[in-house]
Amino acid sequence: MKKTLLLPLCVAPVLILSACASKPEPAPEEHALFVTNIKPDGSKMFSFSVEMQADKKGGSGGGRGRPPGGGSGDGMGPPPDRSGGKDNGKGDEDKTEKVFQLLDMKLAETGYCREGYIEIDTYETEKRINILGECNESATDEDKRQFVNQYGY
Secondary structure (H helix, E strand, C coil), X not given: CHHHHHHHHHHHHHHHHHHHHCCCCCCHHHHEEEEEEECCCCCEEEEEEEECCCCCCCCCCCCCCCCCXXXXXXXXXXXXXXXXXCCCCXXXXXXXXXXXXXXXXXXXXXXXXXXXXXXXXXEECCCEEEEEEEECCCCCHHHHHHCCCCCCC
């Protein structure tokens, strides 16, 4: 009888300690940085970056222009194929597409670019994927009140 009681008492601390030791990796959106910048001429710029575990590679995109929720905001059709016709680098392409999905969600959540945006640049640093863009519409007075310029580092 004592052996039956002793076994659960020995196993329980091991299970508790092992559960505490393996912490899940935080979701990418937990490491996202969204910075807005409304220029004096009313143009609405933004920077969006997500911390990722990625190799250091650079890239430049041009003109996604999608309004929040999908579809092309400038009539240019689907975004260009970032793979360059090669099979290698598919993981990097998937990460970049995930960042664009997170950006679309952030823009829908905040309402910052209501009529879509133009992608100015996309690049990857050692730990982050960064997107610079400009909204298709000019800032309203409400935008200027709601989106006070932020300078994030």
